[in-house]
Amino acid sequence: xxxxxxxxxxxxxxxxxxxxxxxxxxxxxxxxxxxxxxxxxxxxxxxxxxxxxxxxxxxxxxxxxxxxxxxxxxxxxxxxxxxxxxxxxxxxxxxxxxxxxxxxxxxxxxxxxxxxxxxxxxxxxxxxxxxxxxxxxxxxxxxxxxxxxxxxxxxxxxxxxxxxxxxxxxxxxxxxxxxxxxxxxxxxxxxxxxxxxxxxxxxxxxxxxxxxxxxxxxxxxxxxxxxxxxxx
Amino acid sequence: xxxxxxxxxxxxxxxxxxxxxxxxxxxxxxxxxxxxxxxxxxxxxxxxxxxxxxxxxxxxxxxxxxxxxxxxxxxxxxxxxxxxxxxxxxxxxxxxxxxxxxxxxxxxxxxxxxxxxxxxxxxxxxxxxxxxxxxxxxxxxxxxxxxxxxxxxxxxxxxxxxxxxxxxxxxxxxxxxxxxxxxxxxxxxxxxxxxxxxx
Numbered sequence: 440x441x442x443x444x445x446x447x448x449x450x451x452x453x454x455x456x457x458x459x460x461x462x463x464x465x466x467x468x469x470x471x472x473x474x475x476x477x478x479x480x481x482x483x484x485x486x487x488x489x490x491x492x493x494x495x496x497x498x499x500x501x502x503x504x505x506x507x508x509x510x511x512x513x514x515x516x517x518x519x520x521x522x523x524x525x526x527x528x529x530x531x532x533x534x535x536x537x538x539x540x541x542x543x544x545x546x547x548x549x550x551x552x553x554x555x556x557x558x559x560x561x562x563x564x565x566x567x568x569x570x571x572x573x574x575x576x577x578x579x580x581x582x583x584x585x586x587x588x589x590x591x592x593x594x595x596x597x598x599x600x601x602x603x604x605x606x607x608x609x610x611x612x613x614x615x616x617x618x619x620x621x622x623x624x625x626x627x628x629x630x631x632x633x634x635x636x637x638x639x640x641x642x643x644x645x646x647x648x649x650x651x652x653x654x655x656x657x658x659x660x661x662x663x664x665x666x667x668x669x670x671x
Numbered sequence: 672x673x674x675x676x677x678x679x680x681x682x683x684x685x686x687x688x689x690x691x692x693x694x695x696x697x698x699x700x701x702x703x704x705x706x707x708x709x710x711x712x713x714x715x716x717x718x719x720x721x722x723x724x725x726x727x728x729x730x731x732x733x734x735x736x737x738x739x740x741x742x743x744x745x746x747x748x749x750x751x752x753x754x755x756x757x758x759x760x761x762x763x764x765x766x767x768x769x770x771x772x773x774x775x776x777x778x779x780x781x782x783x784x785x786x787x788x789x790x791x792x793x794x795x796x797x798x799x800x801x802x803x804x805x806x807x808x809x810x811x812x813x814x815x816x817x818x819x820x821x822x823x824x825x826x827x828x829x830x831x832x833x834x835x836x837x838x839x840x841x842x843x844x845x846x847x848x849x850x851x852x853x854x855x856x857x858x859x860x861x862x863x864x865x866x867x868x869x870x
Contacts, residue, residue, distance in 0.1 A: 504733055553866055557856045564852055616853030619846065624860055649735060 444498045444505065447480040447490045454479065458501040463647070467530035468523070489519035495658070496523065499650050507653065509661040517588050517666065520659045521581045527651055528573045535644050536566065542637045549629055558620075565613045572610050576603075584663055587670070600663040604656070611648050614641055677704040678790070681722035683731055684756055685710040689775055693726070693756070696779045703786055712743065724752040724790065726773065729761055737765045752793040754786065767840070804845060809863060811838045815851060816858035817868060 445454055451474055455461055465472070470486055479497075483490040491512060498505045512520075543562050547555040580603050586592045618641050621634055680697060682705050684690045694705045706722060709715060711731050725744055729737055736743070745751050755761070755772040766772060771789025773782050804812065807828075814824045821839075825832045843849045848857055858864045 503735070506734075554860060556866070557859055561852050561856050613850045613853060616848045616850050616856075619848055620853065620856055620860075623847065624857055626860075 444502060445479070445494055447483070447494050448478055451477055451479050451482050454497055454501075460500055461497055463530070464496065464500060466534075467526045469526070489516050492516050492519050492523070492658075496654065499653055507657050509658050509665075512658065512662060514588065514662060514666050517584060517659070517662050520654065520662070521584055524651070524655065524659070525577065525581065528577065531569075531644070531647075532573065535640070535647070536569065539637060539640050539644065540566065542633055542640065546629070546631070546633050546637060549631065550625075554625065558625075561613075561617065561620075565617070568613065569610055584659075587663065587666060592670075599667060600660055604660055611645050614645055614648075617641065618645075678702060678723040679704060679706045680724045680726055680786075681706065681715070682708040682756075683710070683712055683715065683725065683727045684708065685728065685731060689756075689758075693773075693775075693782070696782055697786075699779075700783050702783070715744065722751065724754060724786065726754045726756050727769075728756045728758075729765060729769075737761075738768070740768055752790050754789045804842060808838055808842050808845075811835065812842050812854060812858055813864050815839065815842075816855040816864050818851075 445457075455465075464470075468486065468488065470482060474482060477485070479494060480490050482488075483493050489512075495507050495511070499507055540562065543558065547558050550558065579598070580600075583592075583596070583598045584600075586596075618638060621638055621641075625634070677700075680703055682690055682693060684693070690708045694708065697703050697705050703724070705726075712727070727740075727744075732740060740753065744753060752770045753768070755766060755769040756775065757772055758775045769789075770793040771785050773785050777785065810828065811824060814827065819827070821832050821835045824835045828835075842854070846854070846857055848854050855864075855869065859866055859869075
């Protein structure tokens, strides 16, 4: 079913030429530009990344119908996945959300008092929610996985990855609400270019978050489940 | 409704065997006929074919897009009845977008019955984007914005909690807003409720 996709022998520059969206992956993984004719494999080796995983993530980003399969990865890749997810969180926190926040802030300046208060509060609440979501993953889920991988998990540890799956709320919901409020319900007289820019940012972020959760659900959870079973 | 004119169906199903079988069953009925069969939604062009009903195998749509099929098939908010043709189970939130569903294991009579009830359901609970909020929905939206629980709303309007939940689902679908805080923003901006009334 999976047609032609990226492979580790392709030049990294070729991948970027094929899909500029991959640039954001380089940005969050702190891969410096100027890599010349290096292949994907060269780069991964240089930066200590899992080549297999990197190719899968690039495929996820570029091909809508691509369904990643955890079977081609091993438990050695788990730490690479959490490293990637952490890098991705940092990217969202440092780049994406602040950019939207700044623009929302400039947008509400133009609005009447009530709308300004509402939108501001709505976005601030959302910001908190996202921060909590990331914090939960970073302080509970990732450390749990790290000790599971290292074999240092306390015997009385009650946590398991199935809890993560259950608690894994979809943080895209409010973003979607915000999008519809901006598209449909903010008064027409405030149809500034900024409104279009915010929407574009939100669509891009939503898209990215969807791929992020695909990596969590299809790759991370299934590999960790496997490891949990083998430890039983 | 005139008896002579059958309601037209577009079938989207990749299996030729299933498509042919369903066409055989449906075309024999007095009410419906399949006017076209395509293997994949990609062949659907909303400006050319205007069926009354689309019967669609949900697996022909990419997983990411299964939660939002209406804009694709009814871009102007047209009200086309969309019925799922299933051979396995699908998530409830995916199925909620359909006006009804047919299983490939249903009998011929059952299939026609299900089409009828889907058409009725589409009339009563239009899932198209055009729908304005009904006055009852507006009341419930206000109650939600004021922070009432489903139970409190059910008691106030003397309806079941289940009915409150379906109203809320319809409200969210019509507005495209799911979170309570988003609904509150909508309610205040449209002056359905005053900011001073909120807790």
